[in-house]
Amino acid sequence: MQITCHGAAGCVTGSCHLVETTSARLLIDCGMFQGNKSLNRLNFEPFPFDPQTIDFVIVTHAHIDHCGLLPKLVKHGFNGIIYASPPTADLLPIMLADSAYIQEKDTEQENKRRLRKGELPREPLYTMQHADQVGNLIHVLPYNTALQANEEVTFRLRDAGHVIGSAIVELFVKNSTGREEKIVFSGDLGQDDVPIVEDPTNIWNGDHVFIETTYGDRVHITSQSRKEELYGYIQSTFRKGGKLLIPSFALERTQELLYTLSELKNEQADFPPMNIYLDSPLAIKITEVFEKHPDHYDEEARARTDQPFSFPGLICTPSVEESRKVNEMQEPAIVIAGSGMCTAGRIRHHLKHGIWDPKNTVLFVGYQAPGTLGRFLLDGAEEIKMMGLSLVVKAEIARIGAFSAHADRHGLNDWLSAFREKPRTVFLIHGEDDARHTFSAILQKKGFTTVLPTKGMPLF
Template sequence: MQVTCHGAAGCVTGSCHLVETASTRFLIDCGMFQGNKSLNRLNYEPLPFDPQSIDFVIVTHAHIDHCGLLPKLVKHGFHGIIYASPPTADLLPIMLADSASIQEKDTEHENKRRVRRGETAREPLYTMEHAEAVNTLIHPIRYGTAFQVADDVTFRLRDAGHIIGSAIIELFIKNSDNQEKKIVFSGDLGQTGVPIVEDPTNIWNADHVFIESTYGDRVHISSRSRKEELYDHIQATYRQGGKLMIPAFALERTQELLYTLSALKNERADFPPMNIYLDSPLAIKITEVFEKHPDHYDEEARARTDEPFSFPGLICTPSVEESRKVNAMQEPAIIIAGSGMCTAGRIRHHLKHGVWDPKNTVLFVGYQAPGTLGRFLLDGAEEIRMMGLSLVVKANIAKIDGFSAHADRHGLTDWLTAFREKPKKVYIIHGEDDTRHTFSAHLQKKGFSTVVPAKGIPLQLDE
């Protein structure tokens, strides 16, 4: 039995792990690389395995860095089943259709430049047709259900507490002597005590564990709650007469923001008279999926008597015309728009119209990968170039760490130490290399045997 990490090994995106037994080959995730140009180029390289040889795929959750290359997999011959939790099964068609639309538009734009240079036009990474073909292969599996997917492989999904529908994967694999080994993939683990989703499920035992390490070298330090920090930025921006622009991932981060803003409006009589604009067609569709799955909320969210994702003062702007009107407004407002790292989407138009204005605030509430516009702004860029323009940065640039959907070093360590017996090996994935090695050293001090996998190098799990 072997596992090969074809992504999320040395970076935080591109999650894709090939598991091979004596008679079965399958993938855990098939995600897109996101970030700088060198990472994005990896998406266009040939797949490092024959898609037709893959029996099935298990998807941990619907973030594009975990599912975004499923249409490419289908394009090149995969026709097996894609297993996921019910919310993830509902989210995948929305996320992949949006991604396909981006691929088609970006390729059309690129080919116009290529024609002018006399270069050969290129094909999109995949098209809407390929994304729609994925939909026919999706099969939902509920948390806690042991599902035998091959003669030698059974799996079970557990709640990872990262986003709605996110899953830890427990694999039970039999060898030729009918002896069973258990491998656990953490997926992306969430923080404990956050709104909407349950805390990550503790797993009691495993022979081998593959654990994410996005924030494995740091702690989410905040002396105050994310709700209080958000409210301070709202008040400060309102007093300045500006706009609070929040780049937000359409999946999970936007819904958590809406949930928090709804609570603030209920609790704070002095909430400023600012409209809140959800300027993301994708986030609007995803929020409808959240509303469809209240059985996946935590106890606090289920107990709320109001509508946490729909409240007075919230205005959804799905059309381009409505979005342009938001740009033209002069009065203070809160604007939530994608993409979360400012690499695409409507947030770029809002930055174009407001990053130069000192009355405004750009508030980051999520991870910013190296090489992205969001990272440049967060690192203190005084000038940025986007959409053919050079823009001076005068807006206040701020960040709230507490909104991270990823467990920090403490959370990851707590999850691992909850195992009743230490796993034989812990494989550290889904992190930048410096972070992975730092987290590895931290775990070794606590008595864990760790491995930091290299991309594309098979790992033998025969112990």
């Protein structure tokens, strides 16, 4: 058996791990690289393997950095099965159609620029047609159900507690002597005790573990609960007479925000008279998927008798015209819009109209990759360039780290410590190098053997 990391090795995007056995070639995830230009260019490089030879793909969850290159895989000949949990199976067509639309529109704009310079046009990374083809290959696999792919390979999905439908993969491979080796891919692990989703499932044993390390070097410390922090920013922005602009990932983060806002409106008699605008067609569609799968909620969410994703004061704005009206409003409001790292989407229009106004607050509630506009703002940029404009940054820039859907250093350590016997090897993936090195040192002191794979590095 050989495993090669073709993404999420030294960075937090592009998850793609090729597993080769004597009888099968499979991928764990096929994600898009996101972030700076050098990362984005990797999406246009040829796959370092022949897609036609891949038997099947196991998708841990529907975030684009884990599934976003599936249409490209199909475009270049993949015609196998794509396994996913029930919510992920429903989310993939929505997420990939949105991504394909962006690819087509971005290429259209790029080709206009190329035409003006006398350069040859380029093809989009993939099209809506390729995204549609992915939908035909999806096979639903519920949690905790072992599937035998062939006499050599069996696998099972466990709840990773990261986003609805997110999965840990337990892969069982028989070697030439008949001995079975177990490889565990953590996927992205969530935090304990967060709304909607269950806590990450503890895994008791495994020969080798691939664990994400997004926050392997930090702890989500806050003197307040994230609900209290959010309410503080709502109140302060209302007092200033401005808008609270929240760049948010359409999948999970938006639904967590809606869930928390619905709780605040129920609990706080003095909740300011501010409308809440969900200004993301993608997030609106994804929220409908959440409402379809209450069986994947945690106990607290299942026990609620109200509608956590639909409540007085929440206004969905799917059309462009409705979004423009939100920009033109002068009264205080809460605006949730994508993309979560401000790299695209309607949040950029809201920033264009409000980043220069000290009455407004831009509140980040998720990870900001290096090279993204969100990261520049968090790092203290006093001026930004976007949409052909130079804009001075006068709005308050704030962050609530506890909203992260990723486990922090303590959470990762606790999950790994639940193994009854130490794995033979722990491979640290899906983290920037500082986070991986910090977490590796912690694990080595506890007696774990760690490896930090690089992109294209064969393992085993």
